[in-house]
Amino acid sequence: MKIVLQRVQRSQVSVNQHIVGQINQGLTLLVGISPTDTDAELQWRLELRLFRDPEGNPWQASIQDIQGEILVVSQFTLYGDCRKGRRPSFSGSAKPDQAEQIYEKFVAFLRQSGLKIETGQFGAMMQVEISNDGPVTLLLEREAKPA
Template structure:
């Protein structure tokens, strides 16, 4: 699984000119799913997103508070293109990305792990053509990645 995490002032997702997910201060997560992702990767990455200290504390000291500490909001958007391989030719290959049926199940499970936090969790629409508007705060953008360990 790969996640592009952005600290945001606000963010929303439109599908066919209708907002399907919208948050205020918090995190926008662009999530790419691998066919080898297991619950271990999902839980580890959900915990990492919830626990990273990316926000200032009430006194304004940077990098002191997590999304949970500030009771922020999270917008999760599926993003199979994170597994795009552009090393050969002029068209990306997406062979490293999970197939849609499998990816949707894994994505929904990841969202469920985040929802256990009790925070407001919004999503895009899996498989839809989406327009994502992000007001990046900082800007703060991180790449999180965790692949399943070989058996």
Template sequence: MRVVLQRVKSSQVTVSGRLVGQIDRGLNLLVGIANTDTEAELDWMAKKCLGLRLFPDSDGEENGRWDKSVTDIGGELLVVSQFTLYGDCRKGRRPSFDKSAKPTSAKVLFEKFVEKLKQSGLRVETGEFGAMMEVSIDNDGPVTLLLEREAISGKSEA
């Protein structure tokens, strides 16, 4: 599982000109599901996204120490499926998506991931799975991280 996590002032996603998800201060998560992912990867990633200390310890102190998580600040989450995060561009000129989960299984895992995030009590918005989406991100910082959790031999790392 791969997530591009961005600390945002606001973010929104539209499909065919229709607003489908919008948040204010919080995190924008672009989520790629691998064909080997299990619920263990979802659990780990949800805890990591909710617990990472990425926000200054006091409002208005942008250069201060990052001591608060999105949960601590009562932030919001915009979660967007992004199978292209598993695009392999090492050979040729066209990406290979062999490691991406098939759409039917990816959708189930993506929806479970979103549910795990919602259990935090935070406001969680999403894009539209499988649609061509336009994502607008007002990146705060900018702060952008790549999180990755791979299953090993069919089992997750501890």
């Protein structure tokens, strides 16, 4: 699983010019699923200190500490391989049926936090607007361990 995490002031995702998910202060997660991902890769740490604490000290508060919001957008292109030819290969991405199941489990895991969780529309052509705060952008990768 690969996630591009962005700390945001606000973010929204639209499908056919209709907003399907939007948040204020929090995190936008662009999520790519690989064919080897299992439930073990879903357990992301929401305790990452990415925000200022009430005294204004940077990198002291988690998304849970600030009661922030999370927008989750599926992004199979995170597994695009551009090393050969003039078009990316997406063979490293999970097939849509498998990816959607894992994506939905990941969203369910996040919802257990009690935070506001919004999503895009899996498999749709989406327009994502991100007001990156900082800017803070991290690439989180968690690959399944070989059996």
